[in-house]
Amino acid sequence: MGNSEYIIEMLNITKEFPGIVANDNVTLQLRKGEIHALLGENGAGKSTLMSILFGLYQPTSGIIKKNGQEVKINNPNDANALNIGMVHQHFKLVECFTVLDNIILGVEPVKGLFLSKKGAREKVMALSDKYGLKVNPDALISDITVGMQQRTEILKMLYRDNEILIFDEPTAVLTPQEIEELIKIMKNLAREGKSILFITHKLNEIMEVADRCTILRKGKYIGTVDIQNTTKEELSKMMVGRSVNFKVDKKPVKPGETVLQIEHMTVPSKLHKNNAVKDVSLQVRRGEIVCIAGIDGNGQTEFVHALTGLEKITGGRILFNGQDISKASIRERSKHGMSHIPEDRHKHGLVLDYTLEQNMVLQRYWQPEFQKYGFIRQGAVREYAQGLIGQYDVRSGQGPITIARSMSGGNQQKAIIAREIDKDPDLLVAVQPTRGLDVGAIEYIHSQLVAQRDKGKAVLLVSLELDEVMNVSDRILVMYEGELVGELDPKTVSVEELGLYMAGAKRDRQSSGIN
């Protein structure tokens, strides 16, 4: 059957890892020229399935067909030969090469012993025009925006004449404007006959761009639906297995006394000579969620590190419950009632080689509750961990003695959140608490943040996700190039306007005053 309806078929794919079945009899059929979304929670097996298609893993059983013919994909080179290309979530670009060099890397056109880039440049420019992928071929990757880096990745696939394009969570790193542009590009590509597989867990984007959607849950195939005949609610129900509440339920805000007051904070940058955080002043009160919005890399990380004590400040001061903690150690800040859900759960949040229970007491193993004369009270730790696991529904293979590394991202994050919230802090600093998590987990974490707020805690949320910023916060502060450029009310501001502030196109005042 040479002229099959489907360009790629993955039939009854099963992939077992020791102790886990990542894909259990999954079938995925991609039509020529369609945009096909692959939807599922974290750990549902999306990445495994795509890695199989891209030749990184071999399926335990099941077959892959291209144009109706069975094929074997043993490595990414095979995939490439079958015209399958992939844009990874974390781009695979050489930072110090130009856009053009990155595109031709691996398939360099040569004349004798020398590179001949002229033909390549023409081909790239032609592709760039055809699909509306604006890039500057001579710019260095390290100098261009994330959006342009992504377009470079797409051009890389097109340059290799790939017909099947896999996008692994392509919108996670983009601003709203860039997302819109990407969606346009994807539709364009599909119109020109490319077939697109689009991995995501953002339902809005699926509704907007996809033709069909295949849903996985816990490694199992749930179904494939036409987007025209479905709704967001239905999709999320298929993905999570129950109905999900998208709107965060919140009572009106009732701010109390000030918990955190930052005055003219300045933090030097490790990357360049300028300060990463410039003269930032803000206040967080009890019973409110203040959100710092901004595009990644505008000083949020340094700001949080300085606030929690991981980095030193060079100017200004931090008042916490009226006390100056500018020079206090991390442990002292923690003791005073500051909790920190870190941005990078693998780097800071967890000791991955420790067990779950050891991680649960990472911030408080020294408290009398858990130690006696310097000896860890193993029983107390176990009991405490079991309590938190039950209360916060942290799922893992072996309960408290599971090695943290073997847990799924969502459950790792839940463990951190359980640990930090259970400290009963006055101030909860949550940095991108839902990064990379699925709808069910996001809903849960948002409700926890709101619950903390309603209990009269101060919550400082740092987020790159616009939905999160708009839904959860009571007050938005926009950070751009280390400065606070605007204070907005989520009830009155539009997403577009927020995007303009984040991109630096709009700002309120020169220096952010204390409100």
Add this chain to the structure above:
Amino acid sequence: MGVENATKKNKRIDLSSGVLSVAASLICILIGLLVGFIILCCINGEYAADGFSRIIKGGFYLMPKGIGTVLSQTAPLIMTGLSVAFAFKTGLFNIGAAGQYTVGALGALYFALILQMPWYVCLLAAMVFGAVWGAIPGIFKAYFNVNEVITAIMFNWIGLYAVNEIIYKGVLGSMYDLKTTKTYTLRGSAPQAVIPDMGLNAVFNTKSTTIAIFIAIVIAVLVYIIINKTTFGYELKACGHNKDAARYAGINEKKNIVLSMTIAGALSGIGAGLYYLSGVAEWNPQVSTALPAMGFNGIPVALLALSNPVGVIFAALFVSHITVGGGYLPTKYFQPEIADVIIAVIIYLCAFVSLFKGVVVEAVVKRRKKKAQTAPDGKEADE
């Protein structure tokens, strides 16, 4: 994945994970011995079998003296092994065990020969001297971000030549016996400083077998408890696994680096004390231009034991066992260093321990699958 299914499978594999490590180490040892045998065959095929059996028998070849020798050599080796293993737990590579051992030896000899202190005070002195020498690379690492390996190697040599000079020139007093070109013997000049043997020397017909081996074992168990049961051990391991997370948790990682290296140094120092207070060892400042092998042998011991303090006891026993065995090789045909070759091969293979683990797991899983498949038939599965 079905959650129940997954937990069942996890449990099965976990059940054997402790056993796995031991099995993997044993595979290393077997292959190492095999390579040793092949080398013996290459050198002299005729006597290879005889030579090999002597190595395998180790201390048992010459009963009971050999066993006594193995035991007395094991004690300091356990200590240097612990020293390296302890630093490993904090993510540090203590290549300075040899230097700490050397300085520890000076401490022991000075307190024994000059100050005429009893053996336990001398042992403590060795510990303190070693600790100071270990602390220095720790301080450099923590506060100046200098790699501990570089500093430790430098301090190995600084320590060696300083100790030689101090003993030879009599800086701290006269320890050097011109007649023997070594330090005075403890039995002759400071019998109070010899570690008591509780009759062990009589049992084994040796001069060097003391209660040192028991001291070393007790310390190994203590180290095991510190690492696994205390908040201090928790902090050290957290720093070793993930420095950033440790900092995030408010753990003072600089303090822990210094402490870890200090304790590692102290352990090496005790090792030197156990050796030089056994009553048969003297320091020879003129010949000692090479660092004591005991210090470096701690590294293979720690590797073979996968840094487990209790494992260190057995690894040290094994290494001394075949080293002593190598000493019984007929020197006409073979060099005793063959034993070192075997140890080297074993250590080299230790790098593949995780690979062997994989092999073992696969074999186990395959067999279970087979069992599971044949199980419905009933009888076959039982066989």
